[in-house]
Amino acid sequence: MRQDEAVTSDLDLEEPCRRLVRGEPVIAKVLGATIEELALVGLEGLTLERVAARAAVNRTTIYRRWPTKDDLVLAALRWMEKDEVLPDTGTLRGDLEQLVEHATAKLFAPGTLSLIRTILGAPSDSKLREFAECTHEVRRRGVLELFERAERRGEIRPDIDKELFLDSIFGMLFVRLIFKHEQPTTELRDRIVDQVLRLGAPQPEVSPTRPRAGRPKPRRAPAPKKMAATKARRAR
Incomplete structure (x- = not known):
């Protein structure tokens, strides 16, 4: 994927999430009521009339800003994320x-x-x-x-x-x-x-193991019997 294509893809992905509604107490009341109704009755049961009643506003206030139920629900979900x-x-x-x-x-x-x-x-x-x-x-x-x-x-x-x-x-x-x-x-x-x-x-770094420099092993003294036999052979 080219860099310009990646940028376009990111913008397309984020565009629906950008227009967050802020301020205006009436809008906040309507969108908050939409979330409450959506949680209560689901998408199928939600109507603009129910939202207007819960928000205590005139239905025309809702229709003027959000002509369809989908428009209203999407605006409400954007509003939920406004302070993220x-x-x-x-x-x-x-x-x-x-x-x-x-x-x-x-x-x-x-x-x-x-x-x-x-x-x-x-x-x-x-x-x-x-x-x-x-x-x-x-x-x-x-x-x-x-x-x-x-x-x-x-x-x-x-x-x-x-x-x-x-x-x-x-x-x-x-x-x-x-x-x-x-x-x-x-x-x-x-x-x-x-x-x-x-x-x-x-992960902690592990140093490669090195062979330990050991001291030369001390030579063992020959056993007494072996020493006597060795001396006898040398004397001959």
């Missing part, structure tokens, strides 16, 4: 601690699990899945850049598979919180971070 900032503490441990804390808080936010089920249940060719996958990929690339910084600082070994390294973090987090129903404590966060750091820790 990857950590940059200067150390891999600090970055991982903030990353795990943020993911935990987001996972336990009201309606998040229902929203995840809605996205996973949407058709693979739907706009909802397209945007969700786009958002996931852009965020994932950002975390991989976090690992690149750690590698340059010598905190992880260069031969590690960074894609699988990333999966190990969220895999441990989701299994513990969702399947084992553990509490999102600081102790759990530290256990996950410690394990991840051990997985990626640089």
Whole structure:
């Protein structure tokens, strides 16, 4: 792939994720209500009328900005990601601690699990899945850049598979919180971070073994009988 093609591909991937709506309390109310309705009734049950009622706004306010349900849902998902900032503490441990804390808080936010089920249940060719996958990929690339910084600082070994390294973090987090129903404590966060750091820790350099310069072995004194026989032969 040529360099210009790679740049174009990146821009195409990120374009749906760029236009994040900020400010304007009415917009925030509508988009927040959309997320709540989406988590409650799913994509099929969501209507602009239900969102308007939950947000306590006129339906024309919604229709004027978002003519279709897809437009509204995509805007709401973009709005959810508006404050997404990857950590940059200067150390891999600090970055991982903030990353795990943020993911935990987001996972336990009201309606998040229902929203995840809605996205996973949407058709693979739907706009909802397209945007969700786009958002996931852009965020994932950002975390991989976090690992690149750690590698340059010598905190992880260069031969590690960074894609699988990333999966190990969220895999441990989701299994513990969702399947084992553990509490999102600081102790759990530290256990996950410690394990991840051990997985990626640089291997200590091993010096090539050198033969030890040993002292010459002392010559053994001949046994007494052997000495006597030797003297007798010499005397002859």
